[in-house]
Amino acid sequence: MQPSRQPRKKADDLETIARRSGRLHRMAARLPTYMADLRERPSWIAMFVLARIMLFRRLHWRRARPYRAADTPNRASLFERVEPQQVVEQVRTQGIHVGLVLPEDICAEILDFTRRETCFGNFDRRLELDATQYAEAEVRFGRALLSGHYFEKVLDCPAAMRVQRDPLLHEVAARYLGDRARVVSTRLWWSFPSQQASDADKNLASQDRYHFDLDDWRMIKFFFYxxxxxxxxxxxxxxxxxxxxxxxxxxxxxxxxxxxxxxxADYGKDNALTLLGGPGYGFAEDPFGFHMGTVAQRAPRLMLEVGFGVSPPSRRRFHGEPVIR
Structure with missing residues (x-):
C-alpha cells in the first residue's frame, strides 16, 4: 500500500507549494501599494493590522455616531421602491442585501461608455485594450487577460456618476457606517473568460478564491451587474x-x-450565496465578509462598484480606485 500513497503525498506537497507561491506572488505584487498607503496616511498601518481582529473592530464600530437625515443628499433616487433601513438591517445580520436594480437606461449608457473607452487588462496600464476585442488582445499581449479596469475613466461616465451620487446609497451607507460615511471607491471593470489563465493569474485577480476587503475599519459596497x-x-x-x-x-x-x-470549514458551505441576475441586478454588502468573484467561462461580465468607508480615500489603490472629486 505504501507505494500508492507516496505519489499522492508528493502531489499534495506540490499543490501546497504552488498555493504558497501564489500567495507570496500576490503579497509581493501588492507591497508597493501598501508602502504607498503607509506614506500617504501613516495611520493606515494600524487599520491594516488591527481591523482584522474582531475585538479592535468592534471597538471601532462603537465609535460610530448615529445617522442624521442631514447626511443624505436631497435628490431623487434611481431606486424608488427600496426602504433604506431594510437594506441596513439585512446587511447587519447577513452581511448582504439583494434587491437593488439599476434602470435600463443607466445600464445602456454605461455599456455605451465602455464601447467608446479603452480599459486596462489585469490592473496593468500597459495593457490597454478595447473590451469588445479582449480575445484578440490576449494574442497581441501574449498573456491571459482576466479583467479590464477603467480606473479613473469611470469618473467621466455620467451614468456611473449618477449611481455614485444616488441619495439612497448615501443614506444606507450613513445608517450603516455612521455619519462619517463617505464615498471611497468607484470602479467599473470587465471580467473576461480566458482559457489561458493560470492559478496564479486567478489568485492575483481575486477570482475563485475567498477573501475579505481590508481597505478601512468600516465599509459597505454596492455592486451592480x-x-x-x-x-x-x-x-x-x-x-x-x-x-x-x-x-x-x-x-x-x-x-x-x-x-x-x-x-x-469555519463558516459553513451552506452560507455561500451565488448572485445571479439580469442587467442592472445589484446588491449591498459588507466586504469584510468573505466573498469572491468566480472565473467567467462563456461571456464577459461588466460590474460597477461604489464603496463607502469612514477614512479619507486613498489617492490610489491596488484596484486603481481613483480620487473622488
Whole structure:
C-alpha cells in the first residue's frame, strides 16, 4: 500500500507549494501599494493590522455616531421602491442585501461608455485594450487577460456618476457606517473568460478564491451587474454572516485570501450565496465578509462598484480606485 500513497503525498506537497507561491506572488505584487498607503496616511498601518481582529473592530464600530437625515443628499433616487433601513438591517445580520436594480437606461449608457473607452487588462496600464476585442488582445499581449479596469475613466461616465451620487446609497451607507460615511471607491471593470489563465493569474485577480476587503475599519459596497450574469459568466459569491465572526487563524493571518475548503470549514458551505441576475441586478454588502468573484467561462461580465468607508480615500489603490472629486 505504501507505494500508492507516496505519489499522492508528493502531489499534495506540490499543490501546497504552488498555493504558497501564489500567495507570496500576490503579497509581493501588492507591497508597493501598501508602502504607498503607509506614506500617504501613516495611520493606515494600524487599520491594516488591527481591523482584522474582531475585538479592535468592534471597538471601532462603537465609535460610530448615529445617522442624521442631514447626511443624505436631497435628490431623487434611481431606486424608488427600496426602504433604506431594510437594506441596513439585512446587511447587519447577513452581511448582504439583494434587491437593488439599476434602470435600463443607466445600464445602456454605461455599456455605451465602455464601447467608446479603452480599459486596462489585469490592473496593468500597459495593457490597454478595447473590451469588445479582449480575445484578440490576449494574442497581441501574449498573456491571459482576466479583467479590464477603467480606473479613473469611470469618473467621466455620467451614468456611473449618477449611481455614485444616488441619495439612497448615501443614506444606507450613513445608517450603516455612521455619519462619517463617505464615498471611497468607484470602479467599473470587465471580467473576461480566458482559457489561458493560470492559478496564479486567478489568485492575483481575486477570482475563485475567498477573501475579505481590508481597505478601512468600516465599509459597505454596492455592486451592480451592468451586463447581467448567468452561472457561467463569473458570478459573485458571498458567505453570509462571515462579516461578524472570524476564526482566530483568519484574524491573525497576514493574508486576506483563503481557499474555499478552508473558509467553508469555519463558516459553513451552506452560507455561500451565488448572485445571479439580469442587467442592472445589484446588491449591498459588507466586504469584510468573505466573498469572491468566480472565473467567467462563456461571456464577459461588466460590474460597477461604489464603496463607502469612514477614512479619507486613498489617492490610489491596488484596484486603481481613483480620487473622488
Amino acid at each position: 451592468v451586463s447581467g450574469v448567468e452561472p457561467d459568466q463569473g458570478p459573485h459569491v458571498y458567505l453570509r454572516g462571515s462579516h461578524k465572526k472570524r476564526s482566530l487563524r483568519h484574524q491573525f493571518s497576514p493574508l486576506v485570501g483563503h481557499s474555499a475548503d478552508e473558509v467553508y
